[in-house]
Amino acid sequence: MKVHLVGVGGGHPDQVTVQAIEKLQQVDVFLVADKGDGVGDLAEARTEILRRHVTGDYRVVQVPDPARDRKPSDYGTAVTDWHEARARAYREVLDGLPSDTVVGFLVWGDPSLYDSTIRVAEQLGVEFDVTPGVSSVSMLAASHRIVLNRIGGPIVITTGRALQKDVAAGADNLVVMLDGGLACRELVGSRPWDIYWGANLGTEDEKLVAGDLDDVIDEIASIRAELKARHGWVMDIYVLRARR
Numbered sequence: 001m002k003v004h005l006v007g008v009g010g011g012h013p014d015q016v017t018v019q020a021i022e023k024l025q026q027v028d029v030f031l032v033a034d035k036g037d038g039v040g041d042l043a044e045a046r047t048e049i050l051r052r053h054v055t056g057d058y059r060v061v062q063v064p065d066p067a068r069d070r071k072p073s074d075y076g077t078a079v080t081d082w083h084e085a086r087a088r089a090y091r092e093v094l095d096g097l098p099s100d101t102v103v104g105f106l107v108w109g110d111p112s113l114y115d116s117t118i119r120v121a122e123q124l125g126v127e128f129d130v131t132p133g134v135s136s137v138s139m140l141a142a143s144h145r146i147v148l149n150r151i152g153g154p155i156v157i158t159t160g161r162a163l164q165k166d167v168a169a170g171a172d173n174l175v176v177m178l179d180g181g182l183a184c185r186e187l188v189g190s191r192p193w194d195i196y197w198g199a200n201l202g203t204e205d206e207k208l209v210a211g212d213l214d215d216v217i218d219e220i221a222s223i224r225a226e227l228k229a230r231h232g233w234v235m236d237i238y239v240l241r242a243r244r
């Protein structure tokens with residue numbers, strides 16, 4: 001059995017690379033995590049990507065996503081348990097397929113960034129390859145027309161959960177992902193920060209805000225809430241850079 005993990009960018013069919021299309025074309029069965037309610041737009045985006053780019057026959061198999069502990073006492077262990085449960089669910093489906101089936105996983109953005117698919121494939125013990133995709137980090141930088149690093153300097157890619165710890169450790173140029181609650185609000189008033197924020201990048205409803213964190217945080221919070229009310233979900237990401 002061959003398994004292709006294919007990064008498909010931010011959801012717009014035009015962001016799928018030629019290399020990714022070549023992989024998608026080889027796939028017989030796409031396995032997709034069925035996350036339940038609230039991701040209707042994402043399911044539509046996936047359907048459109050396959051409709052636009054795959055000409056041959058294929059099947060899409062929805063694999064119910066295992067329940068996840070959202071407030072665990074130990075975050076690392078909870079995530080590992082969840083990856084294992086996910087791998088078991090996929091294993092059951094793979095065991096029911098003929099051994100010469102080519103299986104594909106569509107991965108949002110790039111598979112190397114905050115995505116469990118590579119770890120799950122490792123746990124499955126299958127032979128797999130990875131095709132890179134346009135990440136939300138690249139989309140954010142392009143939409144704001146910025147370079148992520150200062151000249152010759154580092155950039156820390158982190159999560160809302162880890163932001164305070166990273167800043168306390170000295171990071172002053174960061175990309176923040178997976179932040180459901182605008183963790184950057186806690187830095188308001190601490191020192192001058194510039195923020196470059198983007199939500200639902202690559203979609204028709206892409207929103208961008210840039211400016212002094214203290215000045216624009218309320219505007220960002222209100223646009224974020226409005227997007228969430230309209231779509232049932234919002235995905236956002238930002239660069240936070242201390243002004244020198």
Ligand SMILES: C[S@@+](CC[C@H](N)C(=O)[O-])C[C@H]1O[C@@H](n2cnc3c(N)ncnc32)[C@H](O)[C@@H]1O
Binds near residue numbers: 176198
């Ligand atoms: C589970 S991670 C997946 C990241 C993905 N592998 C990538 O390369 O962008 C989800 C996070 O990525 C960011 N993200 C993904 N797609 C986005 C989009 N279209 N607009 C803004 N942020 C996005 C958000 O920070 C979101 O919380």
